[in-house]
Amino acid sequence: MGWWQNFLSGRKISMKPAFDGPELAIGKTLRIDVHSHIVPGVDDGCSTLEESLKLIERLFKMGYSGAVVTPHIHSDIYPNSRHTLIPAFKQLKQAVGERWRNFTLELAAEYFLDEHFADCIASGDLLHFEAVDEIGQSVKCVLFELGFHEPPMNCEKVIFDLQMAGYQGVLAHAERYPYWHQNPDEIQALSNRGIWITVNAASLAGAHGPEMYHMAHELLENGTVKMICSDAHNLRHMDCLLAISKSPVVHRWIESGVMLSNSVLV
Ligand SMILES: [Fe+2]
Numbered sequence: 001m002g003w004w005q006n007f008l009s010g011r012k013i014s015m016k017p018a019f020d021g022p023e024l025a026i027g028k029t030l031r032i033d034v035h036s037h038i039v040p041g042v043d044d045g046c047s048t049l050e051e052s053l054k055l056i057e058r059l060f061k062m063g064y065s066g067a068v069v070t071p072h073i074h075s076d077i078y079p080n081s082r083h084t085l086i087p088a089f090k091q092l093k094q095a096v097g098e099r100w101r102n103f104t105l106e107l108a109a110e111y112f113l114d115e116h117f118a119d120c121i122a123s124g125d126l127l128h129f130e131a132v133d134e135i136g137q138s139v140k141c142v143l144f145e146l147g148f149h150e151p152p153m154n155c156e157k158v159i160f161d162l163q164m165a166g167y168q169g170v171l172a173h174a175e176r177y178p179y180w181h182q183n184p185d186e187i188q189a190l191s192n193r194g195i196w197i198t199v200n201a202a203s204l205a206g207a208h209g210p211e212m213y214h215m216a217h218e219l220l221e222n223g224t225v226k227m228i229c230s231d232a233h234n235l236r237h238m239d240c241l242l243a244i245s246k247s248p249v250v251h252r253w254i255e256s257g258v259m260l261s262n263s264v265l266v
Helices: 003-008 026-030 049-061 082-099 115-123 155-164 185-192 210-221 235-244 248-256
Strands: 066-069 104-107 110-112 129-132 138-145 167-171 196-200 225-229
Touching: 026 049, 026 235, 049 082, 049 235, 082 104, 110 115, 115 155, 155 167, 185 196, 196 210, 210 225, 210 248, 225 248
Parallel strands: 066 104, 110 138, 138 167, 167 196, 196 225
Antiparallel strands: 129 138
């Protein structure tokens, strides 16, 4: 029996997620979801427009006013570019506009930190979204992820180049890198260097197991996290967003005032 099944069956597990807080209008509070794979047919997320619209409908019903959709750009696995993504995105945006006129949609990307990402930074060709930072400045945000198996060799240089090119780096699902579970100071170091740290709702809901939950929980409690994201590939991820709307740790994080997803400009 897996950890999630243990959790659902009520078996005692230390520091398990709690969903016993009052239900919060999670979408109205977080306002914009900035990490998802809802553009149809371009990565491992939604494969059809119909599927994409079901996910958008869930965000809309949860009270979100918009989403930044972030297809994978990974030179080996998903060799996307603005040219491969824009046609599918336009189709999605039109369909969303016909159904939920007030729901805004922006296209960015989730870049894998590799040589291709370094090349995109060098050429100044990055899909990004805009937000207002803590001191009221408008910034151009670029979402990136790291490999899951080993720490990135060239992370510091690529992040330096990204910042020198005028972009605000946003790290995807900081809790999901196993090599940092024993060394969370590395995440704090990235935060100290100005990178915005995000975690996934699914991790906070316990869906990825205890290590991911503990890491996400810690990062929320110590004020490192700037955004909670759906990273939605399917409807299960939307269920997780709904689940954390009753999570006391999420409520405390929201009350602490460090959240930045409500400052995203779309
Ligand atoms: Fe993602």
